[in-house]
Amino acid sequence: RKEVEQDPGPFNVPEGATVAFNCTxxxxxxxxxxxYRQDCRKEPKLLMSVYSSGNEDGRFTAQLNRASQxxxxxxxxxxxxxxxxxxxxxxxxxxxxxxxxxxxxxxQVIP
Amino acid sequence: xxxxxQSPKYLFRKEGQNVTLSCEQNLNHDAMYxxxxxxxxxxxxxxxxxxxxxxxxxxxxxxxxxxxxxKESFPLTVTSAQKNPTAFYLCASSPPGTADTQYFGPxxxxxxx
Numbered sequence: 359r360k361e362v363e364q365d366p367g368p369f370n371v372p373e374g375a376t377v378a379f380n381c382t383x384x385x386x387x388x389x390x391x392x393x394y395r396q397d398c399r400k401e402p403k404l405l406m407s408v409y410s411s412g413n414e415d416g417r418f419t420a421q422l423n424r425a426s427q428x429x430x431x432x433x434x435x436x437x438x439x440x441x442x443x444x445x446x447x448x449x450x451x452x453x454x455x456x457x458x459x460x461x462x463x464x465x466q467v468i469p
Numbered sequence: 470x471x472x473x474x475q476s477p478k479y480l481f482r483k484e485g486q487n488v489t490l491s492c493e494q495n496l497n498h499d500a501m502y503x504x505x506x507x508x509x510x511x512x513x514x515x516x517x518x519x520x521x522x523x524x525x526x527x528x529x530x531x532x533x534x535x536x537x538x539x540k541e542s543f544p545l546t547v548t549s550a551q552k553n554p555t556a557f558y559l560c561a562s563s564p565p566g567t568a569d570t571q572y573f574g575p576x577x578x579x580x581x582x
Contacts, residue, residue: 362511390569401559401573402512445511449569457569459504459512 359382359384362448367464372411375436379463383447391422391429394448396462402445405431472496473574480579482554490545490577492560500563501543502571503527503535505556512536512559518543547579554581 364381371377383391391408406413408420408429419432427449433440446460473494481530482488494501504512504527514527518537532551537543547554557578561571 366509392569399575399578403573404570447569457571461509461511
């Protein structure tokens with residue numbers, strides 16, 4: 359089983375729609391969780407951290423479910439500019455802080 | 470402006486040649502990382518360095534070498550021993566005390582002909 363698993367998509371959604379992605383992780387000792395955004399042929403950029411209590415940043419909401427070992431990202435009122443690949447990132451301590459990137463979920467927002 | 474720069478953006482090399490990818494940061498970060506990204510795969514860690522003059526192998530270090538003589542610089546050499554070097558190479562750095570908030574350079578797309 360992969361350490362971090364994501365549905366590769368693509369998720370094709372109309373503008374204004376709400377879309378959600380999940381990401382599962384296998385290591386129960388994982389401590390920190392993040393969502394990164396990667397545009398086509400560009401570098402990943404940190405979108406938001408994921409806290410146990412859940413957190414919201416504008417149209418984006420991230421949640422963590424430790425019992426079921428997954429994190430989620432909800433995007434409301436999708437914009438064309440949201441089209442990108444969303445990478446799930448999980449880290450845990452082990453000598454150095456080991457960071458594992460998921461393969462990403464591709465989102466395409468359609469006019 | 471603070472950030473990470475990688476050069477060149479595109480690089481073409483003949484099979485059997487060594488090639489060095491540049492990575493420079495002026496964020497005053499201690500830790501730096503090299504990843505490669507292939508289609509359909511997540512970022513895979515090649516090497517990382519937590520401090521000057523020290524570096525450690527990541528998950529796929531075979532066929533690669535690095536140096537960390539200066540805090541700002543972490544060059545990666547792709548040697549002829551790397552079996553499948555064509556990929557998108559990303560350099561990153563992280564602030565002191567945390568490795569999970571990483572700032573990436575724009576990447577170098579290496580094609581070996």
